[in-house]
Amino acid sequence: MRIFFNWLKLAFPLFFALFVSCATIPTLDVTYKIMPKSNILEGNEVFFQFVDKRTDKEIIGKGARKLYENYSGNINFILSKEGSGEYLAGIYDIESLFRKAFAFSLENNGLKLLDKSSPDASELIIKLNKFILDLEGRQWIAAISYDAEFIKNAETVVRKFKGEGQKFKISGLNQAHMVVSEVFTDMINQLDIKSLFARGIQ
Secondary structure, three states, rough: OOOHHHHHHHHHHOOOOOOOHHOOOOOOOEEEEEEOOOOOOOOHHHEEEEEEEOOOOOOHHHHHHOOOOOOOOOEEEEEEEOOOOEEEEEEEHHHHHHHHHHHHHHOOOOOOOOOOOOOOEEEEEEEEEEEEEEOOEEEEEEEEEEEEEEEEEOEEEEEEEEEEEEOOOOOOHHHHHHHHHHHEEEEEEEEEHHHHHOOOOO
């Protein structure tokens, strides 16, 4: 019995340290607010691709890395639908996050996503140039930029998107989640795929 208690005294600090370290692993929550559903593009098809063109693959800036120590790099992707509340859609890396979000957006407009390209199919290629969350003083800063390349009838048009947001740090990571979610939602929803299909390539 004495041996057991001696072992317990030695083991308890180790278990406690492990518990604390696991409990404090930081997360990044990105909530995407989907636009109201539309069937305006129903009957149209598109082959969608995503390309990560970032030269710097870090998503946490230098100013925020102390708070994001031991961060895994994965993102909690939360979907928010009007009238349906919010739910966790999955835990993804940055590439899967954008693939999922744009897929939701395209399908929400009535589009059918094709598994492979074909000569007659319209194509949408999203090229991510920047995704960063940083902390400057007590200001959380999120920045995202990407190019959208739309191909239809053998002609191509390119649209460039760039967004940034700031929120004052009050406590923990709450404001970090909020600002990156706002910028992310804005950047996804700014792509007006309806106008590209409606007007065609001039």
